[in-house]
Every structure is written in C-alpha cells, then in structure tokens.
Amino acid sequence: MMTVERLEEMLKADSDEFLKFERIENKRSNRPDLHAFLLLDELCPGTTDMVDAAEHDEIFLEVSLEDLAAVITEEQVIELIRCGVRMSYDSLAMFA
Numbered sequence: 001m002m003t004v005e006r007l008e009e010m011l012k013a014d015s016d017e018f019l020k021f022e023r024i025e026n027k028r029s030n031r032p033d034l035h036a037f038l039l040l041d042e043l044c045p046g047t048t049d050m051v052d053a054a055e056h057d058e059i060f061l062e063v064s065l066e067d068l069a070a071v072i073t074e075e076q077v078i079e080l081i082r083c084g085v086r087m088s089y090d091s092l093a094m095f096a
Contacts, residue, residue, distance in 0.1 A: 002077075007069045010077045011087040020082045033094060036083035040092075043071050054096070061085070061092040
C-alpha cells in the first residue's frame with residue numbers, strides 16, 4: 001500500500017514520463033485525459049463528475065488522495081503521469 005506522501009512525491013517530481021502517453025501499452029482510450037479518468041474511476045469509483053473545478057488552463061480532479069493511495073501501484077502512478085496528471089495545491093490536476 002502506498003502512502004499519500006509517496007503518491008504526492010511521485011506526482012510532484014519532475015519526471016521524464018510526464019505526457020509520454022505513447023509509452024502506455026494497454027490504453028483504455030486513445031485520449032490521454034480519458035484514459036486517466038477511466039483508470040482513476042476504476043481505482044476509486046464514484047458517482048460525481050471527475051472534474052471538480054477549473055481555473056485558467058487547469059482542471060482539478062475529484063479523487064480522494066487517501067482513497068487513491070490505498071489502492072494504486074507505482075506503475076499506475078507512472079501511467080497517470082504519462083497522461084498528464086500531476087499535483088496542484090492538494091489535488092490531482094491536469095492542464096487543459
């Protein structure tokens with residue numbers, strides 16, 4: 001089980017995997033944002049919109065970091081990074 005701190009650390013780090021969607025082998029979608037949404041919904045199912053808020057060119061995702069850390073693997077975090085998911089403030093976020 002991953003800690004919230006480790007999850008945040010991985011998502012905040014400068015990574016050569018950021019936006020390297022072509023490196024994902026088993027794509028859930030050909031669209032990076034949709035792939036990330038589907039993976040997050042698989043890991044932390046919900047009934048509300050995935051996009052919680054938007055500001056300027058950034059969207060914030062409605063996923064609890066505590067719930068996500070309890071189920072995600074390091075490989076799946078890298079997959080999210082390859083889709084453009086990162087930390088902004090205390091939330092998962094993506095550039096629009």
